Amino acid sequence: MTSTSFEAARTAIVAVGRWLDGKGWAPATSGNYSARLDDGGFAVTVSGRHKGRLTPDDVMRVDADGASLDGKKPSAETALHLALYRAFPDVGAVLHSHSPTAVGLSRAVAGEGYRLAGHEMLKALPGIATHDITVTLPIVENSQDMAVVETAIAPRLLESGAIPAYLIRSHGLYGWGCDMAEAERVIEAIEWMIAAELAERSFR
Ligand SMILES: CSC[C@@H](O)[C@@H](O)C(=O)COP(=O)(O)O
């Protein structure tokens, strides 16, 4: 499923906000979520709302250019969501989380990516059927100008073996999937692998 009704998207987005906040991955109004709609538009979280306390009214509609269709103010990062829907027609949902572990990794590690290798959890990512693989989680620099972030990440998304996630340094994690369940799985799997690597280092 790559698109859904607005009402179903609202329900799914409210629920995913509660889940991410419960994990500690959506503090202090951070994060934003979206879904592709049947009518060609997109459901996205209203800017500035606490994502663990969303109501259906905190989920709004935008067109493919990000213009508000109901007078509300869309997420400041709507352009990053729309870029993913444009690049991948089979993407149905995009999630953005702000976990301390993922952000800590992005600050501690220099360079343009972080390699994840050998984890059984890699099989939670779409298209991966073995632990015996190395993937790169791209890291791009943060900017308040979404066009700058989008330009930095665009070529990385199309690399061979690219995974459906990236980190913005000192900011947070983006993950996506064909539907909300797959996007949740991607975020949860990446977060888990980052936490596992942190645990591994602490044991050494
Ligand atoms: C402390 S709020 C973090 C924001 O600046 C931003 O990064 C974010 O994730 C939420 O912005 P929003 O406009 O509510 O979608």
Ligand SMILES: [Zn+2]
């Ligand atoms: Zn953010």
